[in-house]
Amino acid sequence: MKVAPSLLSCNFLELKEEIADLHAAGADYLHFDVMDGQFVPNISFAFPVLQQIRSITDLTIDTHLMIQDPERYIQAFADAGSDIITVHVESTKHIHRALQMIRNAGKKAGITLNPGTPVESIIPVLDMVDLVLVMTVNPGFGGQSFIKSGVDKIRSLNEYRNKHGLSYEIEVDGGVNEDTALLCKAAGADVLVAGSYFFKHDDYKVPVKILKGEVG
Ligand code: DX5
Ligand code: ZN
Numbered sequence: 001m002k003v004a005p006s007l008l009s010c011n012f013l014e015l016k017e018e019i020a021d022l023h024a025a026g027a028d029y030l031h032f033d034v035m036d037g038q039f040v041p042n043i044s045f046a047f048p049v050l051q052q053i054r055s056i057t058d059l060t061i062d063t064h065l066m067i068q069d070p071e072r073y074i075q076a077f078a079d080a081g082s083d084i085i086t087v088h089v090e091s092t093k094h095i096h097r098a099l100q101m102i103r104n105a106g107k108k109a110g111i112t113l114n115p116g117t118p119v120e121s122i123i124p125v126l127d128m129v130d131l132v133l134v135m136t137v138n139p140g141f142g143g144q145s146f147i148k149s150g151v152d153k154i155r156s157l158n159e160y161r162n163k164h165g166l167s168y169e170i171e172v173d174g175g176v177n178e179d180t181a182l183l184c185k186a187a188g189a190d191v192l193v194a195g196s197y198f199f200k201h202d203d204y205k206v207p208v209k210i211l212k213g214e215v216g
Helices: 012-025 047-056 070-080 095-104 119-128 149-164 180-187 205-211
Strands: 002-005 029-035 060-066 084-088 108-113 131-135 169-173 191-194
Touching (some): 029 047, 084 095, 084 131, 095 119, 131 149, 149 180
16 A cells, blocks of 8 residues: 655645655655645645655655646646646546646656546546546545545446556545545555645654554
């Protein structure tokens, strides 16, 4: 199991130290949530912060774009240092083109879907993604409760992957804690994003170990 702390819940006044601590604790990805106030009802951060993070770490930067018509900014996120760029199927009329743009920029392509969007809506593009992000909250805010119907989606995506010989990672985002992590793991998830649960710990080795299932 990989662990991807969501920087939305970190202490921005100590960002450099936070990233060093996440690295030392064994985090796998840095989950970078971009919100535009249109696709979701909140605004977060983007290029200047991303560039500065890139300049101090070689951890995989996992960029979650919660923005309308993400095609407009894919190259800019690639240039700013993202390793994985994930777009919402609901955010563009041209999801296939958006995924092609990410691959053409030399980055790993991720697709994601809101809790109310069925898995069927992304099946036509599953053979062109490196990662599928299952949202288990409505995107826009940290600290919300896990929506359990996401577990069935994880299971379907795992079955589809096995049946078709595909190798995308299945990542889960929203309301992940020590209990919901177990449900995700049992259903076939590979990567857990965690924000509020993760950063409430003083020692980040603790949530890393718990989410990876290394302690009971
Ligand atoms: C929600 C974001 C998440 C968020 C998760 O829109 O995509 O990555 O930070 O926060 P928690 O883990 O607190 O639900
Ligand atoms: Zn996210």
